[in-house]
Amino acid sequence: MAIAMSYWGRYEFGRQLSLALREREIVILRTCARCRCEYEWGVHLMAFADRAGPARDEVTSLTRGSPDDPCWTAGRQAMLIRMVDALHDSSNVGDDLWWSAREACDERQLLDVVRLCGWWHAICFAARADRADLEPGAFRFADVAAA
Numbered sequence: 001m002a003i004a005m006s007y008w009g010r011y012e013f014g015r016q017l018s019l020a021l022r023e024r025e026i027v028i029l030r031t032c033a034r035c036r037c038e039y040e041w042g043v044h045l046m047a048f049a050d051r052a053g054p055a056r057d058e059v060t061s062l063t064r065g066s067p068d069d070p071c072w073t074a075g076r077q078a079m080l081i082r083m084v085d086a087l088h089d090s091s092n093v094g095d096d097l098w099w100s101a102r103e104a105c106d107e108r109q110l111l112d113v114v115r116l117c118g119w120w121h122a123i124c125f126a127a128r129a130d131r132a133d134l135e136p137g138a139f140r141f142a143d144v145a146a147a
Contacts, residue, residue, distance in 0.1 A: 018109045025052035027116050030084040033063040037124035042138030063144045076104040087117045
């Protein structure tokens with residue numbers, strides 16, 4: 001199964017993805033937090049936080065907050081969070097959000113957000129159902145709760 005999934009995953013981590021690294025990680029971290037997948041959330045913070053650059057207040061917001069939190073000064077980043085939340089809550093992006101997002105992103109980028117979020121839902125489902133052990137040294141949800 002991992003081999004079959006690797007083709008899609010290769011795109012999500014490859015240069016063809018139309019989102020910047022920071023945007024990709026915002027989508028992944030929010031998706032993992034909403035799915036309550038501490039394993040993938042922690043691994044991504046451990047592996048990509050230095051390069052993707054989320055500040056502590058942004059990590060807290062992605063984990064426990066909302067796109068309206070004051071740390072999201074760039075409208076595009078808040079829009080990404082809104083899209084993830086909509087997909088998580090309803091498996092859809094409503095027309096108003098879609099057309100609003102089109103002001104910040106082109107259609108390919110929006111489709112990449114949808115597919116990236118879906119891919120990480122699948123990864124989170126597998127990690128949680130498989131009872132993946134947390135990686136030593138990876139961040140924990142409790143680290144954010146203590147913030």
